[in-house]
Amino acid sequence: MQSVKIPHGLYFGMPNRTRQWLALFAGLLVIGVVAFVILPALSDALGFREAHNLIIEENIEAGAWYYIFVDKIKDIEPAFRDTMNHTPRNF
Amino acid sequence: MTTNGNSPAKKDYSYLWKHEDYWAIWMGLTILIIGLFVFFSSTPANMDATIAKHNAVMAEEAKKAPFKTLEWYQASDAKSSLSVSSIPLIKSFNAYASRPKGWSDNPMASFYLSEADAKAKSAAAAGRYDTAKKATVAALADAKTAQAAAATAQFKDAALNKSASDKVENWRKARTAESRAKGAAETKPYNLIPGMIVMIIGLGLFFSVGMYVMGKSVSQFMMGFPVVFLLAALSYFLAANSSLRAWGLEYVLWAILLGFLISNTIGTPKWIMAAAQTEYYIKTGLVLLGSSILMGKMLLIGIPGIVVTWVVTPIVLIGTYWFGQNVVKMESKELNITVSADMSVSGVSAAIAAAAACRAKKEELTLSVGISILFTAIMMVVMPMAIKAMGMHPVLGGAWIGGTVDSTGAVVAAGEMLGPVARDVAATIKMIQNILIGVMAFCIAAYWCLRVDTSRACEADLSFGGAIRQIWDRFPKFVLGFIGASVIFSLIHANMQPDAARIVIDNGIIRGFVAHLQAWFFALAFVSIGLSTDFRELGKYFKGGKPVILYVCGQSFNLVLTLAVAYLMFFIVFPEITAKLMGK
Numbered sequence: 001m002q003s004v005k006i007p008h009g010l011y012f013g014m015p016n017r018t019r020q021w022l023a024l025f026a027g028l029l030v031i032g033v034v035a036f037v038i039l040p041a042l043s044d045a046l047g048f049r050e051a052h053n054l055i056i057e058e059n060i061e062a063g064a065w066y067y068i069f070v071d072k073i074k075d076i077e078p079a080f081r082d083t084m085n086h087t088p089r090n091f
Numbered sequence: 092m093t094t095n096g097n098s099p100a101k102k103d104y105s106y107l108w109k110h111e112d113y114w115a116i117w118m119g120l121t122i123l124i125i126g127l128f129v130f131f132s133s134t135p136a137n138m139d140a141t142i143a144k145h146n147a148v149m150a151e152e153a154k155k156a157p158f159k160t161l162e163w164y165q166a167s168d169a170k171s172s173l174s175v176s177s178i179p180l181i182k183s184f185n186a187y188a189s190r191p192k193g194w195s196d197n198p199m200a201s202f203y204l205s206e207a208d209a210k211a212k213s214a215a216a217a218g219r220y221d222t223a224k225k226a227t228v229a230a231l232a233d234a235k236t237a238q239a240a241a242a243t244a245q246f247k248d249a250a251l252n253k254s255a256s257d258k259v260e261n262w263r264k265a266r267t268a269e270s271r272a273k274g275a276a277e278t279k280p281y282n283l284i285p286g287m288i289v290m291i292i293g294l295g296l297f298f299s300v301g302m303y304v305m306g307k308s309v310s311q312f313m314m315g316f317p318v319v320f321l322l323a324a325l326s327y328f329l330a331a332n333s334s335l336r337a338w339g340l341e342y343v344l345w346a347i348l349l350g351f352l353i354s355n356t357i358g359t360p361k362w363i364m365a366a367a368q369t370e371y372y373i374k375t376g377l378v379l380l381g382s383s384i385l386m387g388k389m390l391l392i393g394i395p396g397i398v399v400t401w402v403v404t405p406i407v408l409i410g411t412y413w414f415g416q417n418v419v420k421m422e423s424k425e426l427n428i429t430v431s432a433d434m435s436v437s438g439v440s441a442a443i444a445a446a447a448a449c450r451a452k453k454e455e456l457t458l459s460v461g462i463s464i465l466f467t468a469i470m471m472v473v474m475p476m477a478i479k480a481m482g483m484h485p486v487l488g489g490a491w492i493g494g495t496v497d498s499t500g501a502v503v504a505a506g507e508m509l510g511p512v513a514r515d516v517a518a519t520i521k522m523i524q525n526i527l528i529g530v531m532a533f534c535i536a537a538y539w540c541l542r543v544d545t546s547r548a549c550e551a552d553l554s555f556g557g558a559i560r561q562i563w564d565r566f567p568k569f570v571l572g573f574i575g576a577s578v579i580f581s582l583i584h585a586n587m588q589p590d591a592a593r594i595v596i597d598n599g600i601i602r603g604f605v606a607h608l609q610a611w612f613f614a615l616a617f618v619s620i621g622l623s624t625d626f627r628e629l630g631k632y633f634k635g636g637k638p639v640i641l642y643v644c645g646q647s648f649n650l651v652l653t654l655a656v657a658y659l660m661f662f663i664v665f666p667e668i669t670a671k672l673m674g675k
Contacts, residue, residue: 017357024356031348040334051472052337055504059193059271062471063330063341063464064500065439067522068383068606072503075171076518078593080391082167083515086149087671088157 111371114301116572119378122608123576126382126600127583133178134595142590145170156246158256161234164263170590175599187286187293188607191328193336201328202283209280216275223269230265234258291320294611298371308365315366319622322349323614339468339501343439343617347457350621359622367619369453374569376612377447377532380440381576383601384529385584387592391519395660395668399494400524403649403656407435408531411645419641423632424543425451428535429459430638434645437525438463438497443613444528448536448570449543453620454629460617462642463497471501475508486661486669487654489513493520494653495646516672529577532570540565 043052055062064070107113135141148166152159191201204212234255241248241255295316299309326346329335350367353359359367389397408431415427429451433442439460446456474496478488492505493516502521506514540562584592632638661669 020357024352027352027356031352035329035332035335035340039338039340043334043337046472048472051475051504051508052334054508055337056195056333058504058507060504060507061341061500062336062339062504063343063467063498065341065343065437065498066380066383067499067518067525068601069610070500070503070518072507072514073499073518073522074598074602076503076515077388077391077522077597078171078590079167080515080519081589082149082170083159084391084393084671086146086153086163088153088159088163089155 108304109306110568111301111305111368112374112568112572114305115371115374115378115569116575118297118301118375119381119572119576122379122605123382123580123600126604129178129180130175130595130599130604133175134591135173135175138173138591138594139588141173142170142588146590156238156241156255157252159259160255161231161238161259161262164259173590173594175595175603181603185603185607187289188611189281189283189286190607190610191283191324191331192281193331193333195333198328201331204278204280204282206280209278212278213276216272216278220269220272220276223265223272227262227265227269230258230262234262287320287324290611291317294320294615298368301371302368311362311365312368313366315363318363319366319615319618320611322346322353322618322622323611325349326614326618339471339498339504340464341439341498341500342614343460344464346614346617347460347621347624350618351457351624351626352621354622354624355626363622367622369616369619369623370447372612372616372619373443373447374572376609376616377444378569378572378576379605379609379612380444381529381573382580382605384526384577384581385596386526386577386581387585387589388526389523391523392516392672393665393668395490395657395665396520396523398660399490399520399653399657401527403494403653404435404524404527405531407645407649407652408432410648411435411641414644414648415637415641419637419644421637421641422634423451423455425449426455426458426632426638427641429455430462430641431645432531432535433459433463433497434642435649436527436531437499437521438467438501440498440525441528441531444532444573445535448532448567449539450567452632454624454632457620457624457629458632458638462638466642466646467497467501470496471505472508475505478509478513484662484669485509485513486516486672487657489516490520490657490661491650491654493517494524494657495649496521499525512672529574533574536567536570537562 043049058072060072061070067073108117145166149163152163152166156163194201200208237251237255237258241251244251246252295313298316299312302312303309323342323346326342326349329345330340330342350359389401411431411434412428415421415431416424419427421427425446428449429442429446432445433439435441436445442456442459442463445451446459474492475488478491483491488509489506489512492509492513493502496502496505496517499518499521502517503514506517509517544565580596584596587595
């Protein structure tokens with residue numbers, strides 16, 4: 001088992017295993033609060049709401065870290081290639 | 092991510108199947124060969140002739156009018172509709188390999204949607220779809236009328252041309268809205284749970300083969316694998332939430348966090364640790380990633396694109412690494428190069444490749460990835476705001492975003508906020524930059540062998556042959572699989588007509604098959620990293636906030652240099668390319 005030691009003072013002499021499980025649930029709770037309460041509130045507070053709504057509406061995988069995981073690239077690349085290869089003549 | 096490459100001792104070739112670097116190559120190549128065989132044997136009938144016909148229409152239309160006509164777009168759309176991903180075998184494979192779907196209020200919708208719910212969703216969207224269809228028909232009629240008027244004036248009346256071009260663009264927008272509404276109106280029921288069970292068994296057995304031959308315990312691996320897989324699925328589930336997705340917080344972050352939480356509270360049990368094979372998953376994923384590093388894409392925007400990516404990026408990478416060593420005084424060279432690579436090249440993908448190439452520790456990769464994700468979430472929204480406020484040209488804004496924002500998804504999102512031209516330029520610049528990963532990984536691996544990882548230099552045979560042997564011994568072998576996959580796929584791609592290559596390679600083998608497996612492999616790898624990371628160890632690498640200082644300084648340099656070079660390339664040296672990109 002690999003685990004960090006949890007300060008005793010916080011757990012009022014509970015058995016070590018109970019403290020560890022309690023820490024796990026507390027951690028999950030913190031993740032939940034950050035993800036579903038703080039971040040949406042921060043989106044409004046920082047003025048990011050409009051941009052975030054656009055991402056949701058356009059269904060963009062904003063966190064995708066490589067081009068093959070972004071659906072829109074599927075359309076962007078051929079459209080870009082066609083624009084470069086068959087540019088309308090200039091008057 | 093420390094490994095020791097086994098060297099062949101007197102014609103003993105057992106290292107070829109006893110070391111995970113080689114297993115990553117064999118497993119990756121097996122998947123790629125299956126992909127090549129399946130997709131090349133199922134190309135659409137008369138594909139080349141159909142493409143040639145549509146290209147001829149586009150060329151004719153481009154000669155005729157000073158804007159993209161209805162017929163131009165219709166020919167382009169007809170080419171895009173050609174596909175090989177509807178092969179029954181691949182369709183059923185993709186159904187099994189599906190990741191949790193997007194959700195907002197109902198978490199269950201990520202895994203399961205009943206027939207009744209699907210019908211209700213479709214019915215709710217039916218009205219919007221009908222309205223969108225009517226809007227498209229009306230926009231098309233308007234566009235036809237305006238284009239006919241422009242054609243009557245032989246496309247020589249600027250006002251009529253402008254009106255026709257605008258109407259055609261309106262029709263495109265209406266068509267996009269209709270397509271989105273159609274998706275909602277045709278919602279189908281799904282249940283991902285059985286597919287995931289099949290994936291757990293299938294992937295578990297797939298990786299077990301290598302575990303068995305490498306002499307590791309298969310039974311222990313198979314016991315722990317379902318837990319690692321479920322944590323990976325859970326990380327995809329969190330990332331699929333609409334508001335988290337809008338922040339750009341991908342599964343990578345959640346996979347590390349979930350694993351990290353377990354290992355640092357209740358501790359990762361030994362039976363799960365047996366399946367937390369970070370390097371095995373990551374190296375196999377990287378060999379697959381090599382297949383999507385297609386060198387031909389470098390030429391998409393011509394010289395300006397190459398200069399903004401392949402000249403600026405290496406300067407920023409090397410400059411940041413030098414700054415980290417000499418000014419910030421980073422304690423770890425591996426952490427320095429991993430942060431420098433993820434900031435200058437392309438975020439998580441570059442961090443994975445760089446960390447694997449220099450054998451950085453998993454804590455170093457975790458830290459680099461975390462910093463990149465957090466800064467990207469901010470830059471993705473702030474940069475388009477700043478570009479709009481400055482009234483910057485869309486091509487320049489797009490090139491700036493593409494060259495500086497780390498992840499491709501965030502680049503597309505940021506570009507979308509500026510409009511289609513900026514989005515397309517940004518995405519294309521980032522895609523060209525993505526291709527740099529292969530060369531970067533090779534150079535880092537070679538540099539580490541020659542100049543950094545020289546701990547055994549005193550034992551070295553100083554002859555030329557001895558030096559080559561030393562380099563070979565220390566070189567991470569899976570990088571050869573990664574580069575090899577890139578070279579083979581680039582050659583195949585380059586020898587095909589570009590549209591055919593897109594259908595068979597890009598949208599077929601890579602997106603239709605390899606990407607699904609690759610996504611799971613990397614999620615398994617990041618869960619494994621979390622499961623085996625000690626919080627105290629991570630803290631040591633963060634000492635003095637040096638990695639953040641390095642990221643901020645490097646990114647500032649990147650922002651200034653990319654903007655200056657993009658302006659020089661797109662407005663001073665090659666303004667005709669900018670005009671082309673703006674052409675409607």
